Amino acid sequence: MVTVIGLGPMGQAMVRKFVAAGYPTTVWNRTAGRADGLGAAVAPSVADALAANRLVVLSLTDYQAMYDVLGGAELDGKVIVNLSSDTPARTRAAAKWLADRGAELIAGGVMVPAPLVGTEHAYIFYSGRADVYAVHSELLGHLGKAHYLGADHALAQLYYQAQLDIFLTSLSSYLHASALLKAAGVSAADFASFAVDNFNSLSMYVADAARNIDSGEHPGDLANVTMMGATADHIVGASRELGVDPRLPEAVQAQYERAVKDGHGKSSWTSLIEGLT
Template sequence: MMHTGTPVTVLGLGLMGGALARAFLDAGHPTIVWNRTTAKADDIVARGAVLAESAAAAITAAPLVVVCVSNHDAVAAILDGPLDGRTVVNLSSGTPSRARALAEEVARRGGAYLDGGIMAVPEAVGSADAVVAYSGPRPLYEAHASTLSSIGTGLHLGDDPGLASLHEMATLVLMWGLLDGFLNGAAILGTAGVSATAYLPLARTAIDTVAGWLPDYARQADHGIYSSDDGTLDTHLAAMANVIEESETLGVNAELARLVKALAERAASAGHGASGYAALVEQFRRP
C-alpha cells in the first residue's frame, strides 16, 4: 500500500494501540511506532510501519502523535522532551485533572494537546462503529479530524481537555451498572435452573425499554422536575424490598439491591417519595 497521507506516530502498542497503528496504516498514513517492548511492533512493522528507536525519535518523526498507554502518568513519562509543532492526541485512560495538567505541560513544551476516549473494542477500531470522543480546542480537532477519522467516528465534546475523560468515566459507570444488573439477574434466575442465555431475550427487551426512557430522564435530570408517569419512587421501593427479601431467601448476594434501595430511601426521605425514579440523580450529585 502507498502511504501518502499525513504521517502519524503511535506510542504504545498494546491491544488498542496496535489496533490504532494498523488503522492508520490501512488508511494510507505513514506510521511511526514505538513501544517499550519492541517485539510488540513486529507485526505492525511487517505491515509497513517504521519502528523508532526511542519515544523521542518517534515524536520528532511526525506532526501528529497518538499516545495509547496504561494511564496519564505513563503518558507524562513518555512525553519527555520538546514537542515543538507537534499535536499530541492522548487516547489513554485517566482523570480529567490529569488531562488538563498534561495539556498545560504539552503547551509549555511547544505542542498542542487533545484528549480522547475510545468507545469501542480493538476489533472495531478503523471502522465507523468505533466512536472516539475528543476534547480540547475545536480548531485543533478540526485540523486533524480527517486523519483521526482513520481510526473511527470522531465526536468533539468541547474545548476543556478534561471532558473526554469525564465522559469516559460517566460511560463506564453506565456500563458497569448495566452489566452488574444483568449478572445479578442471571444469578437470581440461576437458582431456578434458568440459564443466563435463556434470560437474554427478556433482558434485551428490558434494556431497550430503559434506553427509550433516557431522553425523558435526561430532561428531568436537567430541569429538576421528576415525573412519576412510570411509577413513583415509593412504588420502586416496595419492589426493591421484594428483590432483597427473595435474594436472601434464595441465598443470592443482595448487596447491589440493598445499595439501590438505600439511595432510593434517601431520595424519599428528602421528599421525593411521590416523584419519579429520576429523582435519584440528586443522590448521585452529593458526595
C-alpha cells in the same frame, strides 16, 4: 504523518487503520514485538518516535503511562492526542504538563472495543484547542466518527467515563441478575433472551428522563419512587435469601430510601438524581 505510542489491542487497531488509509505511520511500544506485522515503521526509541512526526497518538493504560513514556523527552511543538482513559482532573493536569513543554493535548475517548475501531460503529469524543484539533481531524476520522466537545480537555474524558459508567454498571447488574437466577438453578442461556429484551427497552426511557433531569420536574404519575423503592427492597431481600452478594442492589436501594426521605416518594425515579449531586 503520525506516530502511535502504545500498542495494546487499541493502539494496534489504530495503527492498522492509519496504515490502511495510506498515512506513513511510526510506532513505539514499551514491550518490543507488539509492532510486528502492523506495516508501520518501528522507532528504536521514544525520542525517534517523537522526532518522526508532529502528531503523536497515545494509546496507553492511563495518563501515568504518558508521564512514564514522555517524561524527559523533547516535546516542543508536538500535538499529543491521548486516547487513554483517566479522570478529568488528571487529564487537565496533563494538558498543563504538556503546555509547559510546548506541546498541545487533544484528549479523546474511544467508545468501541478494538475490533470495531475505524468501523461505522466507532465513535470518539475529543476535546482540546479547536484549531489544533481541526488540523488533524481528517486523519483522526479514520478511527471513527468524531464528536468534538470544545476546549476543556476534561470534557472528552468525562463523556467517555459517563458512557463507561452506564456500560460497567449495566454489565454488573446483568451479572447480578444472572447470579440470582443461577442460585435458583436457572442457566444463563435460559435467561438470555429476557435480558436482551430488557437491555433493548432501556433506551426508550432516556429521552423522557433527560427532559426531567434538565427541567428538575419529575412527575411520577405512572411509576413513582415509593413503588420502585419497594421493588429495590425486594431485590435486596431476594439476594440475601439466595446467598447472592447484595451490595449492588443495596446501593440502588439506598438511593430510593434517600429520595423517599427527601420527599420524592410520589415523584418519578428520575428524582433520584437530586440526591446524587
